[in-house]
Amino acid sequence: MLPHATPGKPRKPTPFAIFALLVALFAGAVVGVSSGEGVFAQGARAEAALELRRETLFVISASGRHRFEVEIAETPQARARGLMYREALALDAGMLFDFQEEREVAFWMKNTLIPLDMIFIEASGRVAHIARETEPLSEELVPSRAVVRFVLEVPGGTAAQLGIVPGDVVQSDLIGSAGQPG
Template sequence: MTLIAQGFAPVLRRAGALLAVLAVAAPLAACSDEGRLVLHTSSGEHAFNVEVVDTPETRAKGLMFVQDLADDAGMLFDFKQEREVSFWMRNTFIPLDMIFVGADGVVKTIHVNARPQDPTSIPSNVPVQFVLEIPGGRSVELGLKPGDIMEHERVSAPLD
């Protein structure tokens, strides 16, 4: 083996090990996609790319200071158990629809077009585990109503 080949041998071994790890990890990543969420309405299925927030710190920040949000984007707040929750729009610069969802994925209530920078409390009025925030007015465009279904891997009950 030449000196050049001997110098590359450790690099090739590490590259082979990395490829082996990726070959095992890639199928696992394909099985889990917390960033995908589907709303099932009378007008059809509507997919969203969401960021999941589930700690007090990440839930407190939410979409504060965000300047725009794509039509198919949102944020999913997971409170990990059902309870009444309340939101406000302080330091939020874009209008949002807040969709309050039970642990089973059933939409309970919807607050349409929450006003940017408004400190008024927006309560769920019922116990929920999830709150989905999407661009203001989108829930109306999709025909979303209480009783519709949110599909996401964190929802405990499968669709019927």
């Protein structure tokens, strides 16, 4: 029994105890989100915890019009999670990251189990740069090398196989509306 406790009568928490608990909970949530881990770090549970909007996207290259079904990562939590912990990705699948403004960005492959091509895209839909066959689990930064609004991640080798190069155009409902007033 605690000193000064009345037997059989629960103690009310002090305002300081409530404040300290809230600070600890908030700090834990921030660390989990900023590290890309926390509630999103456990395989199948993470997939259920982070349901993303999907859309069809096309990349127009010299070799044709290539269709992808993509998940949209448009929140900080979704962008931090990305394609981490995925063991496979269909050849016509990917993830489109929307930063909602144009800026230089950098990605890494921490906790990403499969090689990816990262296609860096301007707000207009023009491909600015491609990082090909990025190394799984690497913590080395992969820079956009240009000011971009979007990044499309697809299975490693896809860009080379389909002949996708800088200057090609990416089309989707989201990218088409990027330059439109909200």
